[in-house]
Amino acid sequence: MDRHGVGVTEKLEARLCELLGHEAAVFMPSGKAAQNIALKIWSQRRQCNRIAIHPRSHIEEWEAKAYSELFGLHSTKLGAYDRQATLGDLKGIQEPLGAAVIELALRPLGCVTIPLDELRDMADYARSKNIPLHADAARIWEAQPGYGCSLAELAAPFDTLYVSLYKVLRGFAGGALLGPADFIAEARIWQHRLGQKLYRQFPYALAALQGLELMLPRVPALFERACLLAERIAEVEGVVRVNPQKPCTPSFQVIFEASAEEMLKARDLVAEARGIWLFDLPLSSPYQGLTLFEVHIGTSALGMTPDVIIDAIRQFSLELKR
Incomplete structure (x- = not known):
């Protein structure tokens, strides 16, 4: 039985933590909601409503400015229009930031990625400045073979990350937000506020678990x-x-x-x-x-x-x- 995320959904969340090496996870039927929740929480904690995002990111181009219209956040450009973000781009931002976002595989540019060493350098720099680093890792499953490292190693540079459960995994819909246990506990409050906690989630969770077992390999x-x-x-x-x-x-x-x-x-x-x-x-x-x-x-x-x-x-x- 699975009611309000208890049961099969918990098994899915535990499996995601095992694969990606983060402390906690929460399933949500909408990836847009999951990511905006993450950005809202980080911005509140930092008491800064400005986020750094790539100008061609999904958050910027395809979500009707939800981060601004619904959550009161403002954006600063991280990277140039025709390439992925770099450490230099992050260092070049002079404004205070509530969070910085990396889209792991930037679809409008052909799903290009950032080299792992540079990702780690960006994470080190962000932590030195106390800037949370969030990953739009919807395509982490697809990106991992090209990196040649484990999923956990690829997820490690990020304080939080969102992963999709329906693209290459062929689930029905939805994704998950991963991060520290206290952060995910706070995200569950926003999950409830935004109607992201369905009464019965087991069809989505079962399909995602099947995708992790059959499609991921x-x-x-x-x-x-x-x-x-x-x-x-x-x-x-x-x-x-x-x-x-x-x-x-x-x-x-x-x-x-x-x-x-x-x-x-x-x-x-x-x-x-x-x-x-x-x-x-x-x-x-x-x-x-x-x-x-x-x-x-x-x-x-x-x-x-x-x-x-x-x-x-x-x-x-x-x-x-x-």
Whole structure:
């Protein structure tokens, strides 16, 4: 039985602590709520309502300024628009901060990551200034093989972190917030205030536990396939660039000189001819005339030979020229 997070949800939270090496965890059905709760608590503790976030972070671009509109926080830019944050960026912030946020794999830039040594240096600097360091680690599962360290080692630099339980793990929804026991106890109060404590959570918790058991061990193979495909796709005529050139996760971007309308038409023609759905929607580029789509390697890609996928990309490129 699982009522108000007692039962299966507790098993999930304990498993997450075991994997990620943090003291406590709390499941929430909304990652947006979990992260904003973390930022609110840190800011209250520091008595400072300014947070440092990357200008292309999910918190900044996709959450309708919830940190400001709902929680009364203000932001300072951490990093440049076209690259991940660095230690220099963090040191360059002169304003007092309630917290600093690192998005572990920055999706708008092709899920690029920060080298582990630099992450540790950023954490050391933040602690020297008494600045809490929070991680949007939604994609920590996907990023870990590229780092070549354990999940706990990757999570260690951060005072708190949010992880997703539905992306590569294929859970139904939701995520978890991890950190010190006293911090998570306070987060549970905000969880209740924001309606994040469901009466029955066991379907979400069971799906997440299954993902940790069945999908997590397959992520290294997804990463290896992404690296192989990125290298080969970059050689296809008509491809402007694969970004990043060496994937940091099982995801990357493919850039073409084409309009969004042309990309959609070519996508549908490839799907009809080959039964391969290359992407959902094209994404605009900062550069006029260039459009991109994201590649997210899943288990279906492991069931196809690389040649089949490369041939589909070649046809896609040819369709763009017609």
